[in-house]
Amino acid sequence: MTPETDTYLPPSDELSAPWWDATREHRLLLQQCTACGHRQHHPRYVCTRCGATDLGWTPSAGNGVVDTFTVVHRAPRAGVETPYLVARVRLDEGPVLLTNLVEVEPRDDAVSIGTRVTLSWRDLPDGRALPVFAPEGDA
Amino acid sequence: MTGIALVGAAECDLGKTGRSVLELQVQAVTRALADAGLTLADVDGLATNAVGRFSTTELADQVGLRPAWVDSSFVGGSAFEAYVARAAQAITAGQASVVVVSFASNQRSAKSRSLGGLLEDHLPAAQFETPYAPLYPLSYYAMAAQAYLHRYGLGREHLAHVAVSARDWALRNPKAFRYGAGPLTVDDVLGSDMVSSPLTVADCCLVTDGGGAVVVTSLERARDLAKPAVRLLGYGECTDHTNMSTLDDVLDVGAARAGRAAFARAGLTPADVDVAQVYDSFTITPLLSLEALGLAEPGQAGVLAALGEFGPGGSRPLNTAGGGLSYCHPGQYGVLLLVEAVRQLRGECGDRQVAGAEVALAHGTGGILSHHATVLLGVDR
Numbered sequence A: 001m002t003p004e005t006d007t008y009l010p011p012s013d014e015l016s017a018p019w020w021d022a023t024r025e026h027r028l029l030l031q032q033c034t035a036c037g038h039r040q041h042h043p044r045y046v047c048t049r050c051g052a053t054d055l056g057w058t059p060s061a062g063n064g065v066v067d068t069f070t071v072v073h074r075a076p077r078a079g080v081e082t083p084y085l086v087a088r089v090r091l092d093e094g095p096v097l098l099t100n101l102v103e104v105e106p107r108d109d110a111v112s113i114g115t116r117v118t119l120s121w122r123d124l125p126d127g128r129a130l131p132v133f134a135p136e137g138d139a
Numbered sequence B: 001m002t003g004i005a006l007v008g009a010a011e012c013d014l015g016k017t018g019r020s021v022l023e024l025q026v027q028a029v030t031r032a033l034a035d036a037g038l039t040l041a042d043v044d045g046l047a048t049n050a051v052g053r054f055s056t057t058e059l060a061d062q063v064g065l066r067p068a069w070v071d072s073s074f075v076g077g078s079a080f081e082a083y084v085a086r087a088a089q090a091i092t093a094g095q096a097s098v099v100v101v102s103f104a105s106n107q108r109s110a111k112s113r114s115l116g117g118l119l120e121d122h123l124p125a126a127q128f129e130t131p132y133a134p135l136y137p138l139s140y141y142a143m144a145a146q147a148y149l150h151r152y153g154l155g156r157e158h159l160a161h162v163a164v165s166a167r168d169w170a171l172r173n174p175k176a177f178r179y180g181a182g183p184l185t186v187d188d189v190l191g192s193d194m195v196s197s198p199l200t201v202a203d204c205c206l207v208t209d210g211g212g213a214v215v216v217t218s219l220e221r222a223r224d225l226a227k228p229a230v231r232l233l234g235y236g237e238c239t240d241h242t243n244m245s246t247l248d249d250v251l252d253v254g255a256a257r258a259g260r261a262a263f264a265r266a267g268l269t270p271a272d273v274d275v276a277q278v279y280d281s282f283t284i285t286p287l288l289s290l291e292a293l294g295l296a297e298p299g300q301a302g303v304l305a306a307l308g309e310f311g312p313g314g315s316r317p318l319n320t321a322g323g324g325l326s327y328c329h330p331g332q333y334g335v336l337l338l339v340e341a342v343r344q345l346r347g348e349c350g351d352r353q354v355a356g357a358e359v360a361l362a363h364g365t366g367g368i369l370s371h372h373a374t375v376l377l378g379v380d381r
Ligand SMILES: [Zn+2]
Pocket: A033, A034, A035, A036, A037, A038, A047, A048, A049, A050, A051, A052
């Protein structure tokens, strides 16, 4: 649960611009290889499965499981209030995202590996949004 | 087997030194050469990093050398095990005859370490990781630890025992940062401030100044020097992910590939290792590495830790200088793994000497389990 007071604004670039634009409408995209169908995150200039460089985008349904997690008790920068949950979430489509878990107490016993989670959004001040995840059925 | 040997090993000043990186580098280089019975005039190869943007030229200029071969691969704390492999290849190929592998940092004096790591705006992590505020590299190791404990049904106390054993070794090493600190208990570790669960402050390596150097040359030349040669038996490495979401399974540790290559080259098996120096950036790191290297069965390294097998008197002596956890961690600790391995094989370790040690393993880990490099060393028989 990284708080509203965090002023970090992620950069974007020509490769990731469509991904970030979709977040303005709270849509989570995954990069998909037009040659072999492989889906990957974060966006890259090449398919890590087949080496093709012609890549498109496909929407994610936003459901997955907690792959692993940590409760962070010391902030890496000013403006981040502790504690908060950082997790790897494995989407049902396959790719893994680094994210925050929200709408759950930032305690080790409040979440487990394998917990089903669903997509939520944290709006950024410039109109973009960060995909974060909450335990299923809790929202 | 290789026809290569390590002939010198030394630390620069450790702890909180108030000295510059270049001064500590010069200490490391000149002390290791003195240990080998060689001088700067003998050196024609240099491997180091983190001096500046052009690390090897800066160090060569500082010590007045014009080396025929250099390497400054920047892969994290495992670079030095990789440098030994590259030095061996350069010496075998005839490009160099005496190579110094060195490192030094003054990070404690300079207060240059940051919990968030160093942000490079143009790389993917700035967009897809930094917004979520993981500690770098700590939170990745924490997530690997969480997965490890969950998969094998172990607890935080299994991690804690790694720190306890490291402290027990450090109490026998006058150069260790925690030498006079007294023993550490499992409860001490469990009760320390949580940083990134399940890892507490006591599960994390020290932040100190320090470094060291080793001297690499041909076995033939090594046998003419005063001290007994330490043979380079094998080496291997693996470069892996650098983003926290890349690896499909956080417990698929690249050390397995590095270790397989090293043992195959040496014609040895994990059972042949008498003493292991395995990078302990965090308590979880050596557990994952030992299992990947084949020195413990999957899920068993934590159990062995809890039985005290890694400490003094245990069946699998690990990080006998006290490790990054209790001896010294200058940011890239890998060179000190080599220094201790050489000393153990020469029988120079006093109170912490592993009796009859003939084969030593030094295994470095860089980044967030991003680079793995294994070196196998043995006495010259
Ligand atoms: Zn493809």
